[in-house]
Amino acid sequence: MSTSWRQRWQEGRIGFHLQHTHPALAKHWSDLAIAPDTKVLVPLCGKSLDMRWLAEAGHPVLGVELAPEAIEQFLTQSKVSVSRYTQAGFDISRQGSVELWCGDFFHLHIQEAAEIGAFYDRASLIALPPATRERYAFHLAQLIPPGAKGLLVSLAHPDHGAGPPYSVLGTEIHQLFTANFRVTLLEEGSPDERGRTESVWSLTRRGPLV
Template structure:
């Protein structure tokens, strides 16, 4: 998607993708990552998700990347925190205790800017990108995180019935993106109640990606 698509969504508050609570599949499956309290978790294309509130409340550090400054201004307002804001290369950097967010194109986030992360939680990034961008995204994500383990949530449905986003990610595509670097385990496949956007039968899938040691 072009950046203007997402900027317009936030400018018009057309954010039906924004949940009103932490995602129940995060709450259920996050412990499978086996992270210690204080671990640093990366959320690409994070928006102002309440998943961040949940992670902070449970003692984790959060680092996010998001295109829209509107989303991040609202995130910090809702957290009740005034961030320190600086310019880092082509990105704005929002910083507060236990949370860092890079605002701008996620492809401008480098490994050196990101720093060490213990895990990735991807609920909104892979499904937000059209097919032409997903291979570049997954390659970039592996590079900047050092193949950090992931909890990944995506949808699978008949893409001909709905244009997306969120886009459909079939099992074979997921394997193509990640099989060379990760051991991939399906944790849950749940039918979307009421259909996706009320139109299309769909399944929400939760995947655990564990690093294959020594493969970069």
């Protein structure tokens, strides 16, 4: 996937990128009652403006992205100065309260995610083919502490085998996450002109609270 993903960014084939904050984030994030200073993990973050929204809501943000092109484009959207350093094999750019880790999400380990207390997935799960989605759900569970919450925006469409974005039905979301998360459907939209339907989920990490 890494080569094709980089190629998409290099060629500007990023139809998945929104030029605005996703409505589900503004609508449902407050319902999760996550403390403002809680650090939010955003896997496969691209140059999503949702990270700016989270930062403005008081959250430190840790975004993980494979394509350096996406990170540089995000950074140029703001005049805030950038500091850069390397840690645990990732090239990290910090701008304000947003940290962007350039590298493979599956190489992010619990030591690096120790401060994470919430997560947000708008286009991560649906960017991954079926076999990788299982790995993603398991890895996310390793990084998220018990009791922590997150928001997941998924997509279903008629051409189930095609992607990204791939079609991920509610039944699969339950199969992927229920072992490690309490899964709640918050909203299911109406199909758009291409028959694509978004759904919004809250996930709470299971396990004993420390």
